[in-house]
Amino acid sequence: MMTGQTAGVPFSEDKLATCISCGFCLPACPTYAMTGDEKSSPRGRINLMRAIQRGDIDIDSAASRDQSSECLGCRACEPVCPAGVEYGHLLEEWRDNSWKGRRTPAAAALARRGAEFGSAIRWLGRRRGAARTRRPSGTDPRHSLMLGCAERVLFPQVSRAAAHVEPNLDVDDNQGCCGALHAHNGDARRGAELARELGDRLPEVIVTTSGGCSAHLAAILGRDRVLEFSEYLLRRPTETDDLADTRRRLNRLEVDGRPARIGLQDSCHARNALGIIEPPRDLIRAIGEFVEVPGAAGCCGAAGTYSLMRPRESKDILARRVEAVVAAEVDILAVLNPGCYRQMASGLKRAKSRIQVLHVAELAELALSEPQQTTL
């Protein structure tokens, strides 16, 4: 992960130099939309990084710490960047070099430490009813389900649904953390180490139900080893894999005698880092009436530990998303990531909305079961 970095300075010089300061990232950035201050934009932050790199500003200064934590890390700036700046990488370097030891923000330290309690997470996951170990006759290549740390504890029904929908999926409930929480919270080295350990433990293709984990695993292990769950469900059937054509097995969901209106909240990392845009939409189209919620690509403000670290900003960003989802009059809001799941569900609940939040794996499970009429 740390390739290209020059000794003595925090940032990879070549990656910092890529930015041509065109400002195309400004309209894509949720924090810039919130404040209208250029320092809260990717270009503004890169200018700050450059001042840090030159030694004009201390990386431990209040300005640096404020901006390294105000950024959501959603990477919405990357797909719109004409110069191909690897902003997510620069952000990891920033946090790596400043969130050290006692200077680590409490929420980041908590996340990093929490993810190290593998045995507790495994125990909790089993207690809460997350998917259990199994090794079906399988497919070629083999596909293993990744069980995320937060998801096992908070939303055990997601992995259960995923395993139920695809009986060919291997499950190993003794797996550890993928390291995304470390990488996003100032410890890229440990993050990469954990990803490689998980890559060794789960052979061949890893199927994930979390956008953040997908992007991190793909960055360390290679894109070809990772499939987001909707990508996996919609993949082309192979000769040895007769169950793959999931679309045929899905029933259409109805609400009050009409097709269910289903929106999507994109996962930032799935969309911006891996370019996963259509698969979840196609999956929803197979199940109900897909509704493109305006701004679906914009971060919901969960952003890993962000909602703990910057609660005020997180709430402001969430409020805009909740407003858009409510205005779209959907029955169900599908999500791809446990962080977005928790954030959107709590936001909609606070807004006294009856819109139900479901992970795409749960949505697929619902569409598999008869009868088609569902009550929400």
Next chain:
Amino acid sequence: MIGRNRSIGRDLRRLLGREAVLDDVATIEAVSRDATPDFSGRPDVVVKPRDTTDVVSVVDYARRRGIPIVPRGAGSNLCAGTVPIRGGIVMSTARMRSIREVAPGEMLAVVEPGVTTAELDESAAAHGLMFAPDPSSRSVATVGGNVATCAGGLRGLKYGNTRHHILGLEVVIGTGEVIRTGGRLAKDVAGYDLTRLMVGSEGTLGVITEVTAALVPKPASSGYGVAYFDDLSAAGAAVDGIITSGIVPATLEFLDSVCISVVEEYAQLGLDTDAGALLLFGDDGHPDAVADTVERMRYLCSASPGAISAVVAPDDRTASALLHARRCSLPALARHGSHTVLEDVSVPRQLIPEAVRRIRAIGHRHDVLIGVFGHAGDGNLHPTVVIDGADSRARERCRLALDEIFRVALDLGGSITGEHGVGAAKLGYLEEQLGSAQVELMRRVKAAFDPCGVMNPGKVGS
């Protein structure tokens, strides 16, 4: 310096309130540059006025104290026009973002300067209208900034540029007075055309606080095609053939052979990398008329000497791939080095092949990669120099090459800038193009608007 900074911040907070004034280090760094390489300057403070009254307060304060004011929209300009090279106050229009009115009957819109050009166009589209200027930065650039720089775009031949689509302005000039130029009238010749003077004045005369923009009917459809030629001279002859046949198309864009190969390498669009030039042609309007015009352009290209092939895009997907080829020329080039200078000169349209030939020779002589793309219909070229930014000798060679490119433009009767502006980056070449009498007159014009010399000093008129 620090002392001045503190007192300006304190004074402005007293005038406009705390939330309108920023002088923390992250803010100062963030606005110390725009999209121009090699130019930076730290302001003392950033102020974000809410309305014209706030702008007047700041201008009055600054002129009394002799503090520079640099108006800033999105900071996406390419001539260091928004770099605060002499410090002072950066006046951001980020809080003046209201679309006051779209009047479909009068075919106009009234907006505050911080609205983006894309937002203005979208609100016009809701009434079946459009704002014709379409600079590539339209999603981020502001209307105020586009007016201040007289931004161009890809449809210049048919629709003109920003100056042709502005009916009226409200401006706080350097004396602190508020003037309203032009208005909502289609015909109005009362007095000097100060609207046109303000368009392209780059913040050196005043701060634009409201824009009345002319809108045109949104075309019902568009169509595109692509032609390949042995070299740019052959492409130029085809462009001549199209224009002399009476067609004024919305789109006539070219890529030279360097751009064709880097774009193909970057985006894999299936371009003909053996060709010496690519011409993208297209038009908009009634579907039948578009189909007819695009087919005629295809025929004229294919019948032109030196043509390799010419096809009409059969569907939207193919058409958007073609447009993508043009739009991604800059990013594709930028990936070939850490330092990219996107330049902007314009020459009489028929001299494009000669200009590109000379620019290529300059690239060889100075051993720098130069790709040229641009607007074949209106003579506006974007020679783009790509080097390794860490190599100081390459930077010097780049500087020399650019200097020669400007001389080529002037030698061919062209301009040092077609649509990006003069700013701090090209001020040194202005007199060579315009002559001393005109430059001196511009100084006197500036002095009339801005007697204290506080409006964006070090740029045009200084």
